[in-house]
Amino acid sequence: MGLVALLLLAGAPAVLSPFLVQFLINLFMLAALAESWNIIGGFTGYASFGNVAFFGVGAYTTGVLLTVAELPFALALPAGGLLAMVFAALIGMPILRLKGHYFAIATLGVAETTREIVYNLKITGGGTGLSMPITRSPLPFFYLMLGILLAATLVNWWLSASRFGYGLIAIREDEDAAAAMGINSALYKTMAFALSGAFAGLVGGVFAYWITFIDPEGVFKVIITIQMIIMAVFGGMGTIVGPLLGALVLASVSEVLSTQLVSLAELFNGLIVILVVLFMPKGLVEVIRKREFSLRKLARNLREYRV
Amino acid sequence: MRRGAIWQRSLLAVVIGLGIMAAPALAADEIVLGSAISQTGKYAREGKFYVDAYTITVDVINKAGGVKVAGKPHKLVLKLYDDQSDPNLSVRLFTRLVTSDKVNFLLGPYSSGITIPASAVSEKYEIPMVQGGGASGKIFDRGYKYIFGTLPKAEFYFQAAIEAAAKMTPRVQTAALLYSNEAFDRSVAEGARQWLKDQKIDKVYDEEYQPATQDFTSVLAVLKSKGPDLVLLAGHEENSLNFIRQAQSADMAPKMMVFTVGPPTADFRKTLGKAAEYVYGITPWLPDMDVGGEIFKSARDFARQFQERFGYEADYHVASGAADVLVYKFAIEKAGSLDPKKVRDALAAVDVETLYGRVKFEATGQIAMGQVVVQIQDGKLVPVYAFGKMLGKPLYPAPKWNMRK
Amino acid sequence: MLALQVLINGILLGGLYGLMALGMSLIWGVMNIVNIAHGALIMLGAYVTFWLFTLWGWDPFISLPATIALLFVYGYCIQRFLLNLVVRAQLFLTLLITFGVEVVMVNLARIVWSSDLRPVTPTYACANCALGGVTVPYVRLWVFVTTVILSVAFLLILEKTRLGRAIRATSEELRAARLTGIPVAHIYAVTFGLGAALAGAAGGLWGMLFPITPIMGGGLTLKSFVVAVLGGLGTMMGSIVGGLVLGLAESFTATYLGPTYPNAISFGLLVLILIFRPTGLLGRRA
Numbered sequence: 001m002g003l004v005a006l007l008l009l010a011g012a013p014a015v016l017s018p019f020l021v022q023f024l025i026n027l028f029m030l031a032a033l034a035e036s037w038n039i040i041g042g043f044t045g046y047a048s049f050g051n052v053a054f055f056g057v058g059a060y061t062t063g064v065l066l067t068v069a070e071l072p073f074a075l076a077l078p079a080g081g082l083l084a085m086v087f088a089a090l091i092g093m094p095i096l097r098l099k100g101h102y103f104a105i106a107t108l109g110v111a112e113t114t115r116e117i118v119y120n121l122k123i124t125g126g127g128t129g130l131s132m133p134i135t136r137s138p139l140p141f142f143y144l145m146l147g148i149l150l151a152a153t154l155v156n157w158w159l160s161a162s163r164f165g166y167g168l169i170a171i172r173e174d175e176d177a178a179a180a181m182g183i184n185s186a187l188y189k190t191m192a193f194a195l196s197g198a199f200a201g202l203v204g205g206v207f208a209y210w211i212t213f214i215d216p217e218g219v220f221k222v223i224i225t226i227q228m229i230i231m232a233v234f235g236g237m238g239t240i241v242g243p244l245l246g247a248l249v250l251a252s253v254s255e256v257l258s259t260q261l262v263s264l265a266e267l268f269n270g271l272i273v274i275l276v277v278l279f280m281p282k283g284l285v286e287v288i289r290k291r292e293f294s295l296r297k298l299a300r301n302l303r304e305y306r307v
Numbered sequence: 308m309r310r311g312a313i314w315q316r317s318l319l320a321v322v323i324g325l326g327i328m329a330a331p332a333l334a335a336d337e338i339v340l341g342s343a344i345s346q347t348g349k350y351a352r353e354g355k356f357y358v359d360a361y362t363i364t365v366d367v368i369n370k371a372g373g374v375k376v377a378g379k380p381h382k383l384v385l386k387l388y389d390d391q392s393d394p395n396l397s398v399r400l401f402t403r404l405v406t407s408d409k410v411n412f413l414l415g416p417y418s419s420g421i422t423i424p425a426s427a428v429s430e431k432y433e434i435p436m437v438q439g440g441g442a443s444g445k446i447f448d449r450g451y452k453y454i455f456g457t458l459p460k461a462e463f464y465f466q467a468a469i470e471a472a473a474k475m476t477p478r479v480q481t482a483a484l485l486y487s488n489e490a491f492d493r494s495v496a497e498g499a500r501q502w503l504k505d506q507k508i509d510k511v512y513d514e515e516y517q518p519a520t521q522d523f524t525s526v527l528a529v530l531k532s533k534g535p536d537l538v539l540l541a542g543h544e545e546n547s548l549n550f551i552r553q554a555q556s557a558d559m560a561p562k563m564m565v566f567t568v569g570p571p572t573a574d575f576r577k578t579l580g581k582a583a584e585y586v587y588g589i590t591p592w593l594p595d596m597d598v599g600g601e602i603f604k605s606a607r608d609f610a611r612q613f614q615e616r617f618g619y620e621a622d623y624h625v626a627s628g629a630a631d632v633l634v635y636k637f638a639i640e641k642a643g644s645l646d647p648k649k650v651r652d653a654l655a656a657v658d659v660e661t662l663y664g665r666v667k668f669e670a671t672g673q674i675a676m677g678q679v680v681v682q683i684q685d686g687k688l689v690p691v692y693a694f695g696k697m698l699g700k701p702l703y704p705a706p707k708w709n710m711r712k
Numbered sequence: 713m714l715a716l717q718v719l720i721n722g723i724l725l726g727g728l729y730g731l732m733a734l735g736m737s738l739i740w741g742v743m744n745i746v747n748i749a750h751g752a753l754i755m756l757g758a759y760v761t762f763w764l765f766t767l768w769g770w771d772p773f774i775s776l777p778a779t780i781a782l783l784f785v786y787g788y789c790i791q792r793f794l795l796n797l798v799v800r801a802q803l804f805l806t807l808l809i810t811f812g813v814e815v816v817m818v819n820l821a822r823i824v825w826s827s828d829l830r831p832v833t834p835t836y837a838c839a840n841c842a843l844g845g846v847t848v849p850y851v852r853l854w855v856f857v858t859t860v861i862l863s864v865a866f867l868l869i870l871e872k873t874r875l876g877r878a879i880r881a882t883s884e885e886l887r888a889a890r891l892t893g894i895p896v897a898h899i900y901a902v903t904f905g906l907g908a909a910l911a912g913a914a915g916g917l918w919g920m921l922f923p924i925t926p927i928m929g930g931g932l933t934l935k936s937f938v939v940a941v942l943g944g945l946g947t948m949m950g951s952i953v954g955g956l957v958l959g960l961a962e963s964f965t966a967t968y969l970g971p972t973y974p975n976a977i978s979f980g981l982l983v984l985i986l987i988f989r990p991t992g993l994l995g996r997r998a
Contacts, residue, residue, distance in 0.1 A: 213424030270815025
């Protein structure tokens with residue numbers, strides 16, 4: 001079934017309107033980001049609120065290499081992903097020692113600080129941003145984003161079935177017990193964070209070239225991290241297809257809203273976040289699997305979490 | 308239902324829904340001008356000027372018989388989106404305007420920062436974009452053929468003001484330059500440095516600030532200790548407002564203060580009240596300038612119609628936006644066709660007098676227009692310097708705050 | 713003298729930062745809820761002050777109690793009817809829901825009140841006095857004084873009243889508090905209401921210094937984080953101290969490094985504190 005969908009998608013650009021192709025590129029991007037967040041947030045249980053930092057680092061690395069160093073995209077993109085991964089690993093080492101809210105705030109702080117640094121550097125163009133050379137066709141971006149999405153999903157799938165993945169889940173469920181069992185939790189956490197950052201960075205690199213213009217405000221926005229998180233949560237954190245599903249539904253709804261009710265779009269996004277947390281914190285995958293479609297079943301979450 | 312089936316069905320429904328949504332209905336005998344403009348976000352105030360300007364000009368042109376394409380009258384229609392002051396969203400919306408809504412031509416967004424990426428879209432799809440909201444030279448130095456702009460080059464914004472400063476008595480000796488970390492303001496600052504050098508005015512302060520900065524007290528403390536005669540601020544309206552207020556609180560009154568954005572706008576003067584006195588601004592257009600053309604016989608006539616319809620005074624942003632729509636009328640009628648390439652060529656060759664002044668684009672696509680230095684006197688804009696000459700009498704130097712009435 | 717002026721500026725603004733963070737620190741410390749909508753509450757307080765001033769001419773200092781009361785009720789309802797429903801969920805879910813609340817509040821404000829900049833300008837808005845080479849704007853001085861008064865009042869409530877004791881008991885030992893008959897749902901709501909009231913007061917005061925717009929809250933939420941963490945979560949004095957530190961840091965970097973650096977410094981400080989001393993300057997070692 002998955003293969004059928006894949007073949008359909010591969011052939012899609014030929015038949016769909018350019019507008020839908022753009023929409024799908026955006027969808028793949030969000031889904032890939034959600035899947036990448038899932039690695040550190042869903043599997044490892046460390047809810048990072050600053051993953052946009054890696055997206056931005058990837059975008060700027062690729063952007064600077066494309067414009068200033070005039071490297072071909074085939075080199076600039078992997079460099080973006082690589083630098084984002086290294087950055088995630090380096091920043092992860094001290095930050096992953098924190099727990100809960102402290103970790104979340106620290107990651108947020110990292111994202112904000114990174115943005116400020118980019119703002120102040122000369123090489124990034126500061127507040128003026130970077131303009132990429134124009135490309136005529138969206139096709140390479142379509143396949144690139146799809147490819148990254150597939151890779152990220154495959155990694156999630158690998159995590160669900162591998163020793164490394166089980167180690168991460170153990171860390172999520174009970175970190176002390178995991179350590180007692182001999183799992184090097186610092187190493188595992190850092191690797192998960194680095195993986196998460198690598199994918200976010202690759203997505204950022206493709207994004208930079210696709211949108212032809214990046215600026216610090218645009219690629220380090222907090223809302224991007226929130227979108228990643230809410231899609232993963234809505235679909236089902238810690239599952240393989242959850243983030244994908246979440247991205248599909250939420251991105252589509254958002255797209256419809258943004259054309260029909262432009263000024264209300266963001267308002268609805270906020271309401272969706274509230275409703276999802278109240279009624280579907282375990283995600284769509286869980287709801288579908290347990291066939292819990294009645295309001296009564298959804299309200300059960302409230303009883304579980306309330307004061 | 309199997310989980311996989313649910314997934315496939317929802318995917319299909321979504322795709323179909325979007326497909327239906329994406330197909331627009333294009334009526335015949337219509338020319339659609341599309342734009343994504345800032346209706347919300349940090350540029351919402353200025354964005355509104357353009358929305359209103361486009362709207363009124365389209366309506367008046369239609370009332371006067373529309374646009375004749377090879378003899379056949381066509382109605383102008385606007386299709387506007389809100390870019391929420393976000394350059395990324397702007398790019399996506401312009402792409403949608405071109406690929407999905409299939410508009411005929413594009414009107415520009417507000418701010419150089421957004422126009423730079425948005426014009427890449429018009430260049431990519433080879434559809435002309437005429438914009439009146441972005442002045443940075445960076446928009447026009449990429450060799451693009453499809454972007455045109457009715458705001459004069461940012462780098463020249465402070466030239467007239469600095470020249471005027473050098474001609475004041477007592478002559479301005481020192482200056483401070485403060486600018487926002489954004490495309491337009493950086494361009495203005497780049498130019499300003501050159502003009503200061505030309506006029507042999509000493510630059511004692513030259514700093515960049517974050518556009519979102521609200522608190523200038525530290526900057527003002529430094530400025531107070533350095534005591535420049537002239538303060539030049541390139542930022543947007545909120546920055547100018549905050550700066551002036553806080554200058555009053557900090558008791559800092561240089562002989563001359565010039566702002567790129569703010570003074571020509573009526574709302575700015577109203578909000579500041581007395582504090583706005585003695586402040587200088589820059590504008591390429593004033594409602595009582597002696598310019599005019601087809602559709603709007605004179606600048607004054609345009610200003611009157613605009614005030615009647617929208618209830619506020621038009622400033623140069625508005626006039627610039629109106630000129631953008633007007634110039635399309637002339638170019639399309641000259642080209643006698645709706646073919647983007649032909650209209651593009653007609654735009655490049657246009658040379659016409661309008662309510663905004665003479666519209667003629669240089670080879671880069673940007674208009675060349677002089678700036679008038681104005682001063683706020685008694686709540687009104689008084690032109691004091693333009694085209695190398697002192698007009699009116701500037702109230703100089705500005706008195707200390709506690710000595711003002 | 714420049715350095716002295718910079719010092720005074722930093723202290724005056726820092727006091728306001730401290731008041732802003734007080735509300736966030738309270739809610740975080742007692743209920744372990746990180747309120748991303750904090751900035752939106754500040755924004756709401758600012759708008760209440762603005763409308764009371766514009767529609768009925770109430771002087772912003774005089775209308776402060778009204779702002780405080782309104783925000784208290786608002787915050788109480790938010791906690792009682794919304795946040796109480798997810799208090800025991802995973803931490804980051806509460807974070808997420810407050811984010812949703814923030815988006816809804818900001819967008820409603822934008823739709824109802826428009827994005828126009830609103831200044832609150834009583835006649836004394838820009839008056840100042842010069843003391844020994846340093847210019848002190850009156851409004852900033854009075855804002856600082858009000859901040860001190862409100863902070864002291866709040867600390868007294870927390871330490872000396874029954875309500876305060878109930879709040880502290882609930883935060884330290886939830887089960888025991890329940891057993892002694894403390895109505896936890898109500899106490900939580902009161903706590904959030906107090907936090908919102910403080911945020912609202914800070915907003916009203918902020919509105920006297922800077923023009924307000926619906927999106928003003930985002931940056932203020934982040935600043936409040938920095939201050940709350942800097943000072944030490946859950947310690948009220950910590951917020952004041954943290955606020956002063958941040959105010960001074962911003963003032964000095966803006967003057968001697970350049971106006972583009974203060975933000976980088978504050979967030980950098982946040983990250984460093986979290987790495988090296990997460991309990992903050994005044995916090996108890998966990």
